[in-house]
Amino acid sequence: MARTTPQTHGEILAAAARRFAATGYRGTSLQDIATEVGCSKAAVLYHFANKEAILTELMAPAIEVLRSLDDRIADQPGPAAAQRVAAEGFVDLAVRFRGEIALLRGEFPELLQQPDFAHIQQISERLIDALAGQPERASARITALVLLAGIAETCGQFADVPDQELGDALLALLRRALEPPAH
Amino acid sequence: MARTTPQTHGEILAAAARRFAATGYRGTSLQDIATEVGCSKAAVLYHFANKEAILTELMAPAIEVLRSLDDRIADQPGPAAAQRVAAEGFVDLAVRFRGEIALLRGEFPELLQQPDFAHIQQISERLIDALAGQPERASARITALVLLAGIAETCGQFADVPDQELGDALLALLRRALEPPAH
DNA sequence: CACTGATCTGACCGATCGGTCAGCTCTGAC
DNA sequence: GTCAGAGCTGACCGATCGGTCAGATCAGTG
Known part of the structure; x- marks a missing residue:
C-alpha cells in the first residue's frame, strides 16, 4: 500500500x-x-507525536489569528472601541475559520484543559469582557457569553452560506444584541 | 458495603x-x-439497564416540558405569537432545567442520534423556525440558531445567578436580537 | 425452620483506545 | 554495490470501556 x-x-x-x-x-x-x-x-x-498534536496543528492558524485579535482589542482606547473591534474581529474569525471551529464540536471545555490550549481560555475571558462592554453588569456578561458560545457552536453548520452573507448576519446580530458600554 | x-x-x-x-x-x-x-x-x-438509561431518566422531566412547549407553539394563531411563546417558553425551560441541560455539555449532536432522543431533533427544528419568525430568511435562521445554541450551551454555567435575573436577561436578549416575523 | 426475591459483589468478557517497537521496503548518495 | 535513512507496517502493549454472570447476603413470609 x-x-x-x-x-x-x-x-x-x-x-x-x-x-x-x-x-x-x-x-x-x-x-x-x-x-x-x-x-x-x-x-x-x-x-x-500523538493524537493531540494533530489537533494542535489543525487549529494553529485560527489560534494565531485569535491571539492577534486579542492584541488589537487591548490596544483600543476605550470600551466602546474595544467592543466594536471585538465584535468585528470575532465574526471575521468565526466566518474564516468556521471549518476549524467546527472540529471542536462542543469539546471546548475538555480541550481547553490541555496545556497547548491553556492560554486560549484567558483570551476568551478578555474577549467576553470586551464584548460585554460593561462586564460588571451580569446581564451584559450573560449576553456576551451566549453570543460567543452560540456563534462558536453553530458557525460550522453554515458551510453552504457564503462568507459575506454569514458575516453580515452575525455582525448584525451582535450589533442588535450587545448592550452598549456605559458612556 | x-x-x-x-x-x-x-x-x-x-x-x-x-x-x-x-x-x-x-x-x-x-x-x-x-x-x-x-x-x-x-x-x-x-x-x-445501561448507561444511556441513566441519562434518559435524568433528562425525562426537561424533555417532557420541551414537548409541551412544542405543542403550545403549534397552537398559536400566527408567527408573531408563535415567536413570543417560543422565546418565553424556551427561556423558562433553559432557566428551570439549566442543571439538566448542563449535563449534555456540547454532546447534543451525538446524544440526539440515540433512539431515545430522536424526536428531540424535530422539536428543535420547529423551535428554531418559530424563533426565526421568518425561517425563509437565512439571516433569521442564523440568528435563531445562534441564540438557541448559545443559551443551551451556557445556561449551565449560571448556577449562581437567581432564576429571575437569568430569565430576565435571556428574555431581554432574545427580544433585542430576534427579527420580528414579516407582518 | 425453609424458602423466595430483591440487592449487590467480584470476577470476567470482548472490544477499543492511544501508543510502542522491531523490522521491512524503497530511494538516493557515495 | 553498499549503505543510510525516510517512510511505513503488523504485531503487540497496558489501560479502560460498557456490559454479563454466577453467586453471596439479607429481609420478609409462611
Whole structure:
C-alpha cells in the first residue's frame, strides 16, 4: 500500500479534519483517521507525536489569528472601541475559520484543559469582557457569553452560506444584541 | 458495603448528574458513578439497564416540558405569537432545567442520534423556525440558531445567578436580537 | 425452620483506545 | 554495490470501556 508519498503528512491532516468534523475529536480514533487516509495507524503516529498534536496543528492558524485579535482589542482606547473591534474581529474569525471551529464540536471545555490550549481560555475571558462592554453588569456578561458560545457552536453548520452573507448576519446580530458600554 | 438501601436508585441518579456535569456524558464511566455512590459498577447496572438509561431518566422531566412547549407553539394563531411563546417558553425551560441541560455539555449532536432522543431533533427544528419568525430568511435562521445554541450551551454555567435575573436577561436578549416575523 | 426475591459483589468478557517497537521496503548518495 | 535513512507496517502493549454472570447476603413470609 505504501507509496512514495512525503505528502502523507498533509493527507493525514485533511483526513483528521474531516473525521473530527464528523464525529468530534474524542469520537475519532487514530484508526479512523488511518482508514480514511488508507494507511496504518502506526503511519499516522510516525508523522505526528500523538493524537493531540494533530489537533494542535489543525487549529494553529485560527489560534494565531485569535491571539492577534486579542492584541488589537487591548490596544483600543476605550470600551466602546474595544467592543466594536471585538465584535468585528470575532465574526471575521468565526466566518474564516468556521471549518476549524467546527472540529471542536462542543469539546471546548475538555480541550481547553490541555496545556497547548491553556492560554486560549484567558483570551476568551478578555474577549467576553470586551464584548460585554460593561462586564460588571451580569446581564451584559450573560449576553456576551451566549453570543460567543452560540456563534462558536453553530458557525460550522453554515458551510453552504457564503462568507459575506454569514458575516453580515452575525455582525448584525451582535450589533442588535450587545448592550452598549456605559458612556 | 451493602446497605438495606432501596434508595440506591436515586443516589445513582444524583451521582451521575454530578459526574456528567463535571466531565460530560462520554467523559464519565460507569465506574466513576459507582465510585461516587460507593457501590460497585455492577450495582449501577442492576438499577439501570445501561448507561444511556441513566441519562434518559435524568433528562425525562426537561424533555417532557420541551414537548409541551412544542405543542403550545403549534397552537398559536400566527408567527408573531408563535415567536413570543417560543422565546418565553424556551427561556423558562433553559432557566428551570439549566442543571439538566448542563449535563449534555456540547454532546447534543451525538446524544440526539440515540433512539431515545430522536424526536428531540424535530422539536428543535420547529423551535428554531418559530424563533426565526421568518425561517425563509437565512439571516433569521442564523440568528435563531445562534441564540438557541448559545443559551443551551451556557445556561449551565449560571448556577449562581437567581432564576429571575437569568430569565430576565435571556428574555431581554432574545427580544433585542430576534427579527420580528414579516407582518 | 425453609424458602423466595430483591440487592449487590467480584470476577470476567470482548472490544477499543492511544501508543510502542522491531523490522521491512524503497530511494538516493557515495 | 553498499549503505543510510525516510517512510511505513503488523504485531503487540497496558489501560479502560460498557456490559454479563454466577453467586453471596439479607429481609420478609409462611
